[in-house]
Amino acid sequence: MPTFAIACISAFIIIICAMYYLRFSTHKHTAIFLFIIRSAAVLLLVSVFFEPVIKLYTLEHDRGKITIMLDVSKSMGLFRPDSLVKKMLAALSSPSNGASRKIPKVRVLCFGDSLRMAHEFSHFAFSDCQSYFPSSASKELPGSDNSIIIISDGNWSNPTLPDAFIQGNYCFYLPLDNFSPKSFLRAECISFQSQIKHDSACFASMAFHGFKKSNAPLEITASEGSKKLFAKVVKSDSGYFSDTSVIRFPPAGPGRHCYSIKIRETPDSLYWQMHFLCQVVPGAFKAYIYCAEPSMNKRFLSIALAGNTQWEICKATNGAKTDALFFLDWDDKARKEFLRIKPSGIAVFIGCLPKKNQSYITPDSFGIIALHPEDTLATSLARMNLPPPSQIAIYSPQSSDYLMINCITKNKKDKSRNYDSLPFLLTTNFDNRSALILTARDIWKMEFLPLSVTENETSSFLFNITEIARSRLCSGLNRDFFAYPANPEIYEGDSCMFELVLPPEIVQADALLSKSTINFSVSNNSGKLTDTTFIAQDFNASGIQMLRLRPFQAGTMIYKAILKTGGNNLVVIDTMIVGKNDLEFSIAGQNTSLLNQLAIPLDSTELKKIRAAAIGETFKKKQPGETLTFQIRQSWPVLALIILLFVIEWIVRKKIGLDQ
Numbered sequence: 202m203p204t205f206a207i208a209c210i211s212a213f214i215i216i217i218c219a220m221y222y223l224r225f226s227t228h229k230h231t232a233i234f235l236f237i238i239r240s241a242a243v244l245l246l247v248s249v250f251f252e253p254v255i256k257l258y259t260l261e262h263d264r265g266k267i268t269i270m271l272d273v274s275k276s277m278g279l280f281r282p283d284s285l286v287k288k289m290l291a292a293l294s295s296p297s298n299g300a301s302r303k304i305p306k307v308r309v310l311c312f313g314d315s316l317r318m319a320h321e322f323s324h325f326a327f328s329d330c331q332s333y334f335p336s337s338a339s340k341e342l343p344g345s346d347n348s349i350i351i352i353s354d355g356n357w358s359n360p361t362l363p364d365a366f367i368q369g370n371y372c373f374y375l376p377l378d379n380f381s382p383k384s385f386l387r388a389e390c391i392s393f394q395s396q397i398k399h400d401s402a403c404f405a406s407m408a409f410h411g412f413k414k415s416n417a418p419l420e421i422t423a424s425e426g427s428k429k430l431f432a433k434v435v436k437s438d439s440g441y442f443s444d445t446s447v448i449r450f451p452p453a454g455p456g457r458h459c460y461s462i463k464i465r466e467t468p469d470s471l472y473w474q475m476h477f478l479c480q481v482v483p484g485a486f487k488a489y490i491y492c493a494e495p496s497m498n499k500r501f502l503s504i505a506l507a508g509n510t511q512w513e514i515c516k517a518t519n520g521a522k523t524d525a526l527f528f529l530d531w532d533d534k535a536r537k538e539f540l541r542i543k544p545s546g547i548a549v550f551i552g553c554l555p556k557k558n559q560s561y562i563t564p565d566s567f568g569i570i571a572l573h574p575e576d577t578l579a580t581s582l583a584r585m586n587l588p589p590p591s592q593i594a595i596y597s598p599q600s601s602d603y604l605m606i607n608c609i610t611k612n613k614k615d616k617s618r619n620y621d622s623l624p625f626l627l628t629t630n631f632d633n634r635s636a637l638i639l640t641a642r643d644i645w646k647m648e649f650l651p652l653s654v655t656e657n658e659t660s661s662f663l664f665n666i667t668e669i670a671r672s673r674l675c676s677g678l679n680r681d682f683f684a685y686p687a688n689p690e691i692y693e694g695d696s697c698m699f700e701l702v703l704p705p706e707i708v709q710a711d712a713l714l715s716k717s718t719i720n721f722s723v724s725n726n727s728g729k730l731t732d733t734t735f736i737a738q739d740f741n742a743s744g745i746q747m748l749r750l751r752p753f754q755a756g757t758m759i760y761k762a763i764l765k766t767g768g769n770n771l772v773v774i775d776t777m778i779v780g781k782n783d784l785e786f787s788i789a790g791q792n793t794s795l796l797n798q799l800a801i802p803l804d805s806t807e808l809k810k811i812r813a814a815a816i817g818e819t820f821k822k823k824q825p826g827e828t829l830t831f832q833i834r835q836s837w838p839v840l841a842l843i844i845l846l847f848v849i850e851w852i853v854r855k856k857i858g859l860d861q
Contacts, residue, residue: 214243231857235850242846249835249843266306267293272353273325274313274332275785279354280377283325286352289375290322292808310335330694330782332357350375351800355792356785373803374796383786384469386411390462390689391445396480396675403450403479405462410443411787415468423448423462430460441789455483456678457702459685461775472778475689478702480675485513486524491538493530497645498552502527505648505663511671522546525670531555539632545677547635549670552642554594555631561592561642562623564610570622572607578665579606585662588650590641596624605669608641626666628673635673639666676744682771684721684762687747692782697723697750701762703737704744704771717766721748723758730758737764755781 218239271286293307309319313329334357351374388409397403407421416439423431431448450460457478464473488506492499506512515523524546528535531553539555542548553559567589571579593610608625629636641647647662683702691697701719717737723730731750757778764771793802 211244211247214247215240218243231853235853238846238850238853242843242850245839245843245846249839252834254830266308267348267350269307269309270334270349270351270353271309271311271319271325272313272332272334272351273311273327274329275327275783276332276354276356276788278327279381279383279786279788280791281379281381282327282352282377285375285377286325287322289350289352289808330785332785334359348373349800350803351796352377353796354788354790355794355796356788357792357795372800374800375803376793377791380790382412382789383783384411384413384471385783385787386413386464386466386471386473387787388464388473388475388689390475390477393477394479395477396482399455399481399483400452402452403458403460405448405450405460405477407446407448407462407464408444409446409464409473410441411471412441412789413437413466413469413471414439415466417466417468419444419471420465421446421448421462422465423450423460425450425453425458425460450479453479453481455481457481457676457681457683459681459683459702461685472780473689474686474778476685478683480678482511482675482678485511486671486674487513487515487522488525488527489515489523489538489541490527491529491535493532493534496529498529498643501645501648502529502551502663505661505667509664509667512667524674525549527551527670528553528555531559539634542634544633545674547637547670547673547677548631549637549639549666551639551644551666552590552592552594554596554638554640555636560595562595562610563592564589566610568609569625570607570609572605578669581665582606582662585647587647587662590647591643592641593623593625594640594642596627596638596640598624598627599629626669628669635677637666637670637673682762682764682773684760684773685775686777691753691777691779692784693755693779694752694782696752697777697779699748699750699760699762701737701746701748701764702744703746703764717764719746720763720765721750721760723750723753723760725756725758737766753779755779 218236269290290307290309293305309322311317311319311325312333312335314331314333315329316335319325332353334353348371351372353374354377355374386409388407391406391408393405394403405423409419416437419435419437419442421431421433421435422429430450433446433448435444435446437444448462450458457480459476459478461474461476465471490499490502490506503514506514512525515521521541522543523541524543525548526538526542526546527549528538529551531550539548548555567587569579569583569587571583589610593608605628606626607622609622623640624638625640627638629638644663681702682704684699687698687700688695699721701721703717718734719737720732720734722732730753733750735748737746757776759774759776762773
């Protein structure tokens with residue numbers, strides 16, 4: 202029943218009771234008491250019958266809101282902010298002028314590795330490894346708070362300023378003093394030459410900076426294996442330092458060379474190390490083109506090779522060895538010409554396969570498919586809008602092949618099949634030689650049509666193909682086995698990535714590659730930390746195999762790699778240093794230039810104003826407080842109370858004689 206109907210019934214009954222008792226001229230006070238008793242009993246009886254729900258609302262003064270964004274990353278520990286934070290929280294949370302109610306609501310949001318609410322204000326642990334200032338997407342961030350106070354050094358991991366939720370609020374930041382920096386060293390190889398000629402020196406440019414407490418100089422050394430090639434002493438006083446250096450490596454023989462650069466400062470235990478490969482090429486590579494008869498393909502391929510100074514086209518002289526042999530046809534004579542390729546050379550098959558029986562399809566449509574997301578070659582070829590080749594050789598990939606690019610084709614005459622995905626460009630091994638296979642025929646069309654539009658030699662189709670062959674030749678020059686950390690800086694908690702550079706005679710021989718194993722171990726003063734053995738594999742057609750190991754504790758490690766192949770063992774032994782995760786300590790103080798873009802510096806006067814504003818402005822307003830909800834139900838206690846009220850009324854009426 203609606204509330205209005207219940208109220209009308211109750212009012213009607215109360216009016217009747219009032220008219221009944223007010224007719225007595227004597228015992229006025231007793232009549233009023235009996236009227237109250239009768240009305241209460243009747244109201245309870247009606248309420249028990251309808252069982253209404255009663256809600257009581259309270260109004261209270263709104264308390265001011267102050268949100269403190271506290272940075273709990275490791276770098277904050279350099280400022281010793283514990284006592285400062287506690288004093289500020291005590292000043293904000295204390296009663297004002299003895300009025301215990303007038304205390305603003307203060308909440309603390311801690312940010313670093315994540316954003317979370319702080320429930321205990323007695324102690325804060327500054328131990329997060331990163332410092333990410335939260336964005337507006339976080340649910341716990343303040344909405345319409347009166348004030349936001351940022352307690353941070355401002356050295357955040359955010360790439361941009363996260364000021365979306367700060368807009369519309371009064372935002373302040375707390376200046377931090379008592380900065381006590383720790384020693385650190387950061388270095389970067391700005392540039393290095395990954396490929397040089399055999400009679401040229403190799404140069405690497407270094408930039409380094411940091412902080413140290415001693416006056417000891419920095420020692421820069423460069424070496425190849427155990428042979429020291431460069432040494433330099435950089436003098437610097439205690440405190441912050443920043444400098445650059447150019448390292449010169451002397452001319453070396455053809456092949457790959459693994460160089461290491463080390464920067465060390467002993468008193469402060471500063472250390473930095475990196476490795477990089479430098480390819481020394483012996484001038485121009487000799488190339489020969491085999492074609493059963495003169496063709497446009499041979500003409501365009503010759504033009505592409507002649508236009509690159511790193512290639513030298515050989516004449517058809519019997520017995521002359523060549524670095525690269527380009528096959529446009531495959532027959533018995535081509536099989537004999539194959540013997541002219543050097544052991545470290547490469548065979549390039551264009552539009553043909555090294556077998557007698559070959560099958561081809563004639564596509565009506567054509568498209569490039571990248572098999573590896575990081576492959577920039579496929580993207581470059583796709584942008585050329587290459588025309589469909591006249592034919593594509595059908596090649597069945599082997600387990601040892603490295604497919605670089607597939608092509609998608611369709612033949613309108615064959616309506617039973619939709620689009621086919623076929624190998625287009627791949628690297629493999631053939632007869633103990635490195636091989637590159639391009640399955641498209643009549644490549645001169647793929648060379649001529651894009652060039653007629655762009656007239657850009659670097660976007661030439663054949664230029665890209667010959668560059669792949671040249672890079673394979675470069676990787677096959679060395680006869681050494683290398684193993685080194687892929688990242689120059691390794692910290693505890695990070696997985697260790699190693700690059701293993703395999704010799705070309707293993708990569709180019711399938712039988713030898715499948716029987717070659719690598720034993721890799723890492724040890725420290727306590728003994729071996731890891732020891733694993735696996736089969737050598739050439740995953741990316743570059744002769745480099747990647748190895749990922751679990752994280753290690755901080756300290757100096759010795760790693761050892763043993764390549765077992767054909768009865769020979771190639772061994773690499775070197776040291777690496779796993780540092781403590783101290784990137785947060787690599788700061789030069791509070792980043793006030795960034796904080797000034799978001800907030801206003803906070804002092805004792807501003808703190809009092811914030812507290813006064815949070816109390817004075819918001820306590821004038823009232824907002825709904827608590828809501829009390831209860832329901833009168835039919836129960837024995839309520840029935841007993843109704844009977845008791847009627848009994849009291851009857852006794853009083855009898856006593857004063859109202860019923861006479």
